[in-house]
Amino acid sequence: MANLAGGPTAGTVKGEQSVMNVMNRQELLEMAQSELDRQNTFRCRLLICASTPCISSGALAVEDAMRKAVEAEGLQTEIEMVGTGCLGPCSRGPLVTVQVQEEPDVIYERVTVELAPQILAKHLKGASVPELDARMLSYDWPFFAKQKKLVLSESSTLNPERIESYVARGGYMALGQVLREMTPEEVCAEVAKSGLRGRGGAGFPTGLKWDMVRKAPGERKYVVANGDEGDPGAYMDRTLMESDPQRVLEGMAIAGFAVGAEQGFIYVRGEYPLAAKRLEKAIRQAERRGLLGSRILDSKFNFRIDIRMGAGAFVCGEETALMQSIMGRRGQPVPRPPYPANRGLWGGPTLINNVETFGNIICIILKGADYYASFGTDKSKGAKIFALAGKVNNTGLIEVPIGITLREIVYEIGGGIRDCRPFKAAQTGGPSGGCIPAEHLDAQMDYETLQKLGSIMGSGGLIVMDDQSCMPDVARFFMEFCMDESCGKCGPCRGGTVQMHRILSKITNGSAIMEDLDTLEDLCLLVKETSLCGLGNTCPNPVYSTLRYFREEYESHIKDHYCPAGVCQFTEKPLRSA
Amino acid sequence: MATSTNSKARLATVWLGGCAGCHMSLLDLDERIVDLLALVDLVYSPVADIKKFPEGVDVTLVEGACCNSDNIHMAREIRLKSKQVVSFGDCAITGNVPGMRNRLKVENILSEVYADGPGPAPPAQGGLPVLLAKVLPLHQVIPVDVYLPGCPPSPERIWLAVTAMLKGEPVELPAEMRTLG
Amino acid sequence: MSVVTLTIDDKLVSAPANTSLLSSIQEQGIDIPTLCHLKGLSERGGCRLCVVEMEGNPRLFASCVTPVAEGMVVRTNTAKLLKYRQMMIELLMAQRNHVCAVCVQNGHCELQTLAAKLGVTSVRYDYMCPDLPMDASHERYVIDHNRCILCARCIRVCDEVEGAHTLDMGGRGVQSRVIAGMNQPWGTSRSCTGCGKCVQVCPTGALFKKGSSAAEMVKQHDFLTWILDGREKKIWHWR
Numbered sequence: 001m002a003n004l005a006g007g008p009t010a011g012t013v014k015g016e017q018s019v020m021n022v023m024n025r026q027e028l029l030e031m032a033q034s035e036l037d038r039q040n041t042f043r044c045r046l047l048i049c050a051s052t053p054c055i056s057s058g059a060l061a062v063e064d065a066m067r068k069a070v071e072a073e074g075l076q077t078e079i080e081m082v083g084t085g086c087l088g089p090c091s092r093g094p095l096v097t098v099q100v101q102e103e104p105d106v107i108y109e110r111v112t113v114e115l116a117p118q119i120l121a122k123h124l125k126g127a128s129v130p131e132l133d134a135r136m137l138s139y140d141w142p143f144f145a146k147q148k149k150l151v152l153s154e155s156s157t158l159n160p161e162r163i164e165s166y167v168a169r170g171g172y173m174a175l176g177q178v179l180r181e182m183t184p185e186e187v188c189a190e191v192a193k194s195g196l197r198g199r200g201g202a203g204f205p206t207g208l209k210w211d212m213v214r215k216a217p218g219e220r221k222y223v224v225a226n227g228d229e230g231d232p233g234a235y236m237d238r239t240l241m242e243s244d245p246q247r248v249l250e251g252m253a254i255a256g257f258a259v260g261a262e263q264g265f266i267y268v269r270g271e272y273p274l275a276a277k278r279l280e281k282a283i284r285q286a287e288r289r290g291l292l293g294s295r296i297l298d299s300k301f302n303f304r305i306d307i308r309m310g311a312g313a314f315v316c317g318e319e320t321a322l323m324q325s326i327m328g329r330r331g332q333p334v335p336r337p338p339y340p341a342n343r344g345l346w347g348g349p350t351l352i353n354n355v356e357t358f359g360n361i362i363c364i365i366l367k368g369a370d371y372y373a374s375f376g377t378d379k380s381k382g383a384k385i386f387a388l389a390g391k392v393n394n395t396g397l398i399e400v401p402i403g404i405t406l407r408e409i410v411y412e413i414g415g416g417i418r419d420c421r422p423f424k425a426a427q428t429g430g431p432s433g434g435c436i437p438a439e440h441l442d443a444q445m446d447y448e449t450l451q452k453l454g455s456i457m458g459s460g461g462l463i464v465m466d467d468q469s470c471m472p473d474v475a476r477f478f479m480e481f482c483m484d485e486s487c488g489k490c491g492p493c494r495g496g497t498v499q500m501h502r503i504l505s506k507i508t509n510g511s512a513i514m515e516d517l518d519t520l521e522d523l524c525l526l527v528k529e530t531s532l533c534g535l536g537n538t539c540p541n542p543v544y545s546t547l548r549y550f551r552e553e554y555e556s557h558i559k560d561h562y563c564p565a566g567v568c569q570f571t572e573k574p575l576r577s578a
Numbered sequence: 579m580a581t582s583t584n585s586k587a588r589l590a591t592v593w594l595g596g597c598a599g600c601h602m603s604l605l606d607l608d609e610r611i612v613d614l615l616a617l618v619d620l621v622y623s624p625v626a627d628i629k630k631f632p633e634g635v636d637v638t639l640v641e642g643a644c645c646n647s648d649n650i651h652m653a654r655e656i657r658l659k660s661k662q663v664v665s666f667g668d669c670a671i672t673g674n675v676p677g678m679r680n681r682l683k684v685e686n687i688l689s690e691v692y693a694d695g696p697g698p699a700p701p702a703q704g705g706l707p708v709l710l711a712k713v714l715p716l717h718q719v720i721p722v723d724v725y726l727p728g729c730p731p732s733p734e735r736i737w738l739a740v741t742a743m744l745k746g747e748p749v750e751l752p753a754e755m756r757t758l759g
Numbered sequence: 760m761s762v763v764t765l766t767i768d769d770k771l772v773s774a775p776a777n778t779s780l781l782s783s784i785q786e787q788g789i790d791i792p793t794l795c796h797l798k799g800l801s802e803r804g805g806c807r808l809c810v811v812e813m814e815g816n817p818r819l820f821a822s823c824v825t826p827v828a829e830g831m832v833v834r835t836n837t838a839k840l841l842k843y844r845q846m847m848i849e850l851l852m853a854q855r856n857h858v859c860a861v862c863v864q865n866g867h868c869e870l871q872t873l874a875a876k877l878g879v880t881s882v883r884y885d886y887m888c889p890d891l892p893m894d895a896s897h898e899r900y901v902i903d904h905n906r907c908i909l910c911a912r913c914i915r916v917c918d919e920v921e922g923a924h925t926l927d928m929g930g931r932g933v934q935s936r937v938i939a940g941m942n943q944p945w946g947t948s949r950s951c952t953g954c955g956k957c958v959q960v961c962p963t964g965a966l967f968k969k970g971s972s973a974a975e976m977v978k979q980h981d982f983l984t985w986i987l988d989g990r991e992k993k994i995w996h997w998r
Contacts, residue, residue, distance in 0.1 A: 494909070
């Protein structure tokens with residue numbers, strides 16, 4: 001039995017060098033099999049979530065403690081320790097999954113350094129550890145059971161730093177299938193048939209976009225993955241890039257084949273060093289095995305991917321600004337048309353999708369468009385990743401079928417509001433989105449419904465608020481964010497965000513008069529309708545939607561200097577009475 | 579326009595934080611001053627020796643920005659006692675030249691001007707109005723009905739605006755007569 | 760060259776394909792406000808004053824960066840557009856320290872003229888009164904950031920016509936500022952040729968000749984057409 005890694009824990013470098021540069025399908029299958037065989041040599045596998053949230057709650061120390069325990073027992077050949085991608089319930093980290101052969105997997109939450117050796121004792125020696133039993137998470141727990149993982153399907157068991165781990169779970173089979181059996185038209189048609197829509201927020205039909213780039217005339221075309229996730233509280237893209245980087249790369253390569261591009265860029269937010277590191281490693285490993293680069297999988301298709309790091313500007317998540325940034329220019333939006341599909345990077349037709357969109361491609365190709373389209377609603381297919389945050393009992397990253405109701409997310413997956421307080425609103429879409437009040441708890445989470453309610457699907461931020469949240473204050477928070485992040489190119493957004501923020505500050509400090517509310521509403525409309533790019537077009541949404549559903553709260557701030565949530569301190573007085 | 583007992587409109591002009599240039603421009607109406615006075619009673623003005631702002635004023639022209647607590651107090655009194663308030667000239671409308679101090683801290687200005695250089699401001703003596711942290715345009719302190727821009731507004735602008743108001747007509751200055759500056 | 764027909768303010772007009780909607784509108788003699796647009800420079804689409812309504816589309820379009828298209832039906836002067844344009848001017852005036860009375864360009868300023876034309880006689884927003892410097896390090900010209908509206912005409916003319924690219928934009932949002940070189944005193948920039956094109960295209964008193972006093976600065980834009988006509992069409996007379 002070939003052990004590619006050469007040893008249980010170290011030695012991947014040696015393994016990498018022994019592989020030839022060009023790989024065909026047969027060799028890919030062999031690589032998958034040998035990795036599975038290697039994994040099967042272990043009696044037990046300890047999977048420690050190595051995503052940023054778990055790392056920040058101490059996963060590395062836990063891993064270290066476990067490793068020491070394994071070594072102390074001399075069990076290195078029997079137990080494999082794997083740093084994996086994200087499991088989801090991030091507030092309960094560090095999370096450890098125990099896989100013992102012939103036994104169901106067990107997940108532990110909030111594992112401490114002290115408890116780490118106890119896991120070995122419990123699973124290998126049958127010791128009774130009540131403390132651990134109390135920390136077991138059941139797969140029947142609604143947080144897991146209500147999810148449908150199409151993109152993050154493998155992330156909780158993969159080692160994101162080893163390509164073998166990805167290949168063993170069917171990685172690069174989709175690309176192989178596309179290269180061998182499909183034409184670019186067919187790929188675009190399949191994606192279109194799946195009903196997949198852009199996961200960056202706007203929800204443009206992905207298949208249609210791919211076909212536009214495919215048909216656009218141009219010698220050089222480009223594929224860009226947008227990983228510049230900037231919404232406060234959102235970390236879907238980071239998790240995907242950290243947990244399953246190869247999936248994004250494979251999706252991009254399939255897109256490259258479909259549209260006729262040989263160069264891809266993945267634009268990673270500057271604040272995501274771990275994602276960038278893992279992607280870089282993933283690219284290098286894929287290139288070394290001929291899964292990226294020239295003559296991929298022994299075909300005529302060439303595709304290279306390079307990483308570009310952002311430098312902290314939120315607006316670079318806007319596609320035209322992002323492309324300017326990739327080209328080394330000032331990261332500012334430029335007017336459309338021309339659309340990127342016709343003239344993007346260096347004048348060439350450019351396909352730009354969110355990393356999560358690319359993450360969906362593998363499922364569509366491997367399981368078929370019909371399977372994919374069996375999830376979701378009429379107009380919005382598949383599943384969507386949300387970063388569930390705020391005042392719910394279970395926060396974390398969830399992937400749910402589109403069309404699930406907000407109530408299911410809050411009360412089943414989220415386990416209800418903390419301290420049994422009442423639900424007040426959910427904010428979707430971050431600074432570009434809006435608030436959904438309690439009366440719409442049964443609304444379906446899909447592109448159209450959310451838009452009708454004055455919010456947007458957005459990239460997937462979902463912040464749940466209870467009665468201790470003050471809506472004008474929430475609106476002020478998001479407006480402050482937009483004001484700081486406005487690039488300053490167009491007048492309405494540059495000046496409008498500042499003035500809207502000023503009025504919201506006045507409302508929350510007691511110096512506003514009712515007339516200011518009209519001025520605020522006018523500004524919302526101005527900035528929304530006349531701004532140059534999506535940042536400006538959507539940044540009034542948090543204000544507008546809270547005004548729509550919680551107008552009486554604004555009025556009580558202004559007229560009575562009373563904040564129902566008890567958040568605002570009214571330290572100022574209005575200068576003018578009317 | 580509805581007027582008081584002697585059927586003449588009651589006009590007031592007020593000088594807040596400004597250079598009096600707008601009042602000079604008013605006087606530059608020259609012989610039309612006589613025509614104006616045929617239409618109005620000047621019930622309060624820096625050019626007339628009247629100590630208290632009277633009740634029941636029809637039109638008040640307010641020159642100057644609100645720079646101190648006394649200006650605020652005066653502005654509020656004007657609003658209470660006037661049917662129509664005019665922001666008379668750029669200072670009242672934008673803060674203009676007095677407002678150029680707004681980028682600086684008020685304590686620093688006081689010590690720079692009255693003491694020697696940056697440092698704590700000299701202690702305020704009783705009875706003096708307090709300088710505002712920021713010079714404010716009039717409409718941020720009280721609601722304003724008509725804006726008469728210019729630094730100063732030319733006599734022609736003043737004549738057009740005031741006569742229109744006295745006739746009860748809306749003030750509609752042509753574009754070239756409503757420039758700031 | 761193919762031609763498209765479109766309707767501008769109820770009037771059927773034709774225009775060469777691939778031209779901007781703004782040029783068609785101006786050709787009709789319609790007085791549409793612009794600030795960042797200047798004939799001879801690339802379009803920026805930044806000031807948004809030239810927005811128009813498009814039938815069948817809820818969005819507004821900045822006409823300078825919208826190509827004409829067959830069957831387009833646009834309105835250039837509705838009550839909503841006027842209101843928005845007034846608000847945009849007011850936002851600009853509230854952003855920096857525009858004190859017309861003491862400005863070198865008083866009486867010749869595009870912002871001041873547009874405000875009057877659009878009926879902006881007061882600003883409903885709070886003045887931001889930023890503490891901005893003035894750079895007088897250049898031997899012939901001065902930049903006063905207090906009067907800058909960030910239209911970037913200076914940046915574009917420096918790059919596109921003079922080819923020096925001394926000026927660019929630094930910072931972001933409301934903190935954006937026109938910078939010289941690597942954000943250094945203008946006078947120390949080695950790429951500046953001192954040509955003064957930036958000064959001439961500036962719509963306000965932000966860029967001016969040293970020694971100008973209040974209301975003395977009058978700017979000339981026609982040099983731009985002259986240079987570009989000469990370069991591109993070999994026409995060498997003032998038009």
